[in-house]
Amino acid sequence: MTPPDAKAPIAPEDEVVRICSELIRIDSSNYGDGSGPGERAAAEYVLGELAEVGLEAELFESEPGRSTVVLRLEGADPARPGLAVHGHLDVVPANAADWQVDPFGAEQRDGCIWGRGAVDMKDMDAMMLAAIRHFARTGTKPARDTTVVFFADEEAGGVHGSHWLVDHHPEVFDGVTEAISEVGGFSVTLPTPSGPRRAYLLQTAEKGLAWLRLRAHGRAGHGSVPNDANAVVRLAEALARIAAHAWPREYVASVRGLLDGVSELTGIPYGADEPSDLLATLGGARGFVQGTLRNTVNATMLEAGYKHNVIPQSATAAIDCRFLPGHQEELLDTVRELAGEFVEVETVHLDVALEAPWDGDLVESMKQALLRADPEAAVLPYCLSGGTDNKALSLLGITGYGFAPLRLPGDLDFVGMFHGVDERVPVDGLRLGTQVLTDFLRTC
Numbered sequence: 001m002t003p004p005d006a007k008a009p010i011a012p013e014d015e016v017v018r019i020c021s022e023l024i025r026i027d028s029s030n031y032g033d034g035s036g037p038g039e040r041a042a043a044e045y046v047l048g049e050l051a052e053v054g055l056e057a058e059l060f061e062s063e064p065g066r067s068t069v070v071l072r073l074e075g076a077d078p079a080r081p082g083l084a085v086h087g088h089l090d091v092v093p094a095n096a097a098d099w100q101v102d103p104f105g106a107e108q109r110d111g112c113i114w115g116r117g118a119v120d121m122k123d124m125d126a127m128m129l130a131a132i133r134h135f136a137r138t139g140t141k142p143a144r145d146t147t148v149v150f151f152a153d154e155e156a157g158g159v160h161g162s163h164w165l166v167d168h169h170p171e172v173f174d175g176v177t178e179a180i181s182e183v184g185g186f187s188v189t190l191p192t193p194s195g196p197r198r199a200y201l202l203q204t205a206e207k208g209l210a211w212l213r214l215r216a217h218g219r220a221g222h223g224s225v226p227n228d229a230n231a232v233v234r235l236a237e238a239l240a241r242i243a244a245h246a247w248p249r250e251y252v253a254s255v256r257g258l259l260d261g262v263s264e265l266t267g268i269p270y271g272a273d274e275p276s277d278l279l280a281t282l283g284g285a286r287g288f289v290q291g292t293l294r295n296t297v298n299a300t301m302l303e304a305g306y307k308h309n310v311i312p313q314s315a316t317a318a319i320d321c322r323f324l325p326g327h328q329e330e331l332l333d334t335v336r337e338l339a340g341e342f343v344e345v346e347t348v349h350l351d352v353a354l355e356a357p358w359d360g361d362l363v364e365s366m367k368q369a370l371l372r373a374d375p376e377a378a379v380l381p382y383c384l385s386g387g388t389d390n391k392a393l394s395l396l397g398i399t400g401y402g403f404a405p406l407r408l409p410g411d412l413d414f415v416g417m418f419h420g421v422d423e424r425v426p427v428d429g430l431r432l433g434t435q436v437l438t439d440f441l442r443t444c
Contacts (some may be wrong), residue, residue: 009137011430012130012438017113019049020430021106022124023089030090031147032156034052038065039152042089046150049129049280053136057148062164064190066152070172071132075144081144083362083444084179084398086389087125088154088161089115098421112424119417121182123425123433125150125405131438147176154389157209157349162392178362183418184402185370187435188285188378188418189410192265196410198377199265200370201285202363203402205254205383206390207292208328210321213346214238214339215314217337223309229342232304235315238343239299242319245338247294249274252324254383255292257358261380284414295331297321300355318348322385325353351391355383356399362444366403369440373432374407386418405436 028042043059046069050057057071067089075082094103094116101107103116112118120261128148135142149172153161165172184203189196216238218231251259262278263270270278274293277373278285297319304315323331328350336345358381367379390400406429408414 002008008091009134011375012127012134013434015133015428016126016130016434017427019129020113020123020425023122023125024106024113024117024426025104027104028090029093029116030153030155032188036093037198038067039089040065040067043067043069043150046089046125046129049133053064055132055136060165060169060327062152062160062168064150066160067152068152068161068165071148073132073135073142073146073148075146076141078141078143078145079410081177082147082175083142084147084149084173084176084393085128085441086151086153086162086179086181087121087124087128088389090153090161090180091120091122091290092155092419094435100422103423108427112426112428114364114422115425116423118423118425119414120423121404122420123406123430124182127404127430127434127437132279132442134438140442143444145175146441147173147261157351158389158392159213159349159417162389166372166392166395170396173393173398176396176398179390179393179398179400180366181390181400182402182404183288183384183386183388184382185366185405185433186285186414187374187407188283190262190265190281193267197265197293198374198407199262200374200379200405201258201382202366202378202379203376203384204358204363204381205252205325205355206387206402207322207324207383207385209349209351209387209391210323210328210332210347211349212319212321213348214317215320215344215346216316217314217344218311218341220313220340221311227311230311231313231315232311234340234342235304238339240318241338241340242297242335243299245297247296247333249294250324251293252326252355252383254355254358254381255289257381258289258383261378265378281412284408284412284416285382287415288385289382290349291322292324292383295323295327296322296385297331323353325355328353351387352394354390354394354400358402362401365440365444369436369443370405372439376400403440406430407432
């Protein structure tokens with residue numbers, strides 16, 4: 001019997017809202033050009049939260065202020081292969097004028113915590129911290145040796161974060177065979193013949209990433225003189241060809257598994273045509289899934305010229321390319337062909353596509369942790385149209401999954417929260433996700 005004056009340990013779900021809010025209030029914007037504040041302040045916050053419960057973590061910096069935190073926890077069964085649990089501390093910038101609230105204010109409104117990083121991914125960082133602090137307070141060990149990492153620079157490809165750590169300190173991941181991180185384990189509410197039913201999407205795959213720069217070359221001249229070698233025109237024509245290209249649709253294993261599962265639950269068939277009716281049932285996850293039906297290319301930046309009456313000698317554009325597993329060379333070859341003879345294609349950043357098995361002990365542990373919290377739900381695989389730091393860890397042979405569990409309202413535009421305006425995370429979903437993550441780490 002617990003003595004009447006003894007205090008019960010703080011449950012992780014009872015402090016996750018505080019931790020998430022305090023992390024959001026730390027501006028760790030990553031502009032991708034080295035001009036942001038860096039992750040040092042957020043990393044020092046994490047170190048402080050760990051030290052408060054007697055845990056000593058390591059700080060790694062690829063450059064001053066570009067900070068990654070690493071903590072190693074001994075597992076209940078050290079003979080089992082190790083697990084990495086990782087998040088990132090940086091966020092994309094936010095233009096405060098576009099928001100209803102201060103993007104770094106962590107205001108609570110309408111049952112949500114609002115702010116940059118609320119879902120990408122200071123919510124998961126907070127869940128990780130809350131679970132670890134609970135383990136430290138109660139003397140609980142995770143099921144297996146666990147390496148917990150809070151990375152820098154994920155929002156700019158991990159050059160100063162995950163890739164740097166893998167290249168310079170691979171020993172951090174000695175013994176680790178599997179990993180979990182962001183953008184998986186969240187729920188959608190599907191219309192089924194027996195009524196609405198939640199399905200949680202576990203991320204088992206993610207598209208590859210190619211950030212390319214197109215550089216058109218031409219003949220400089222006076223703006224009043226006809227010019228059939230105008231670099232701006234050549235670049236515009238190249239972008240138009242790329243934008244008009246119809247990338248063939250293909251269902252990789254994870255996408256097929258999701259569509260089959262949704263079709264079975266909803267009773268909506270799909271076939272050779274675009275599965276529009278099926279995608280419409282996915283609510284806030286539709287955008288992520290729609291982006292995994294084919295390779296995609298989007299123009300994101302343009303730069304040309306220096307004066308109104310001067311035709312420049314060159315013009316550049318940035319394009320963001322995402323390719324399905326097994327389709328890297330196809331995408332790169334197609335973009336080069338579409339760019340044409342007057343446009344040079346330069347690779348700025350290239351990262352692999354991933355596809356992990358939809359079976360095994362780790363997947364089963366993730367499923368069961370979700371179903372213990374939400375027994376009537378279904379759990380399905382899916383492919384992420386974006387990318388995570390699992391790409392860097394894959395270079396060490398580590399198999400990565402997306403598992404940042406959240407139970408979401410069916411009408412929340414979840415995809416729109418990522419890099420969007422008025423980013424927010426439901427408090428109830430965050431609390432339940434913390435329970436699920438803590439349960440998973442204890443039993444996986």
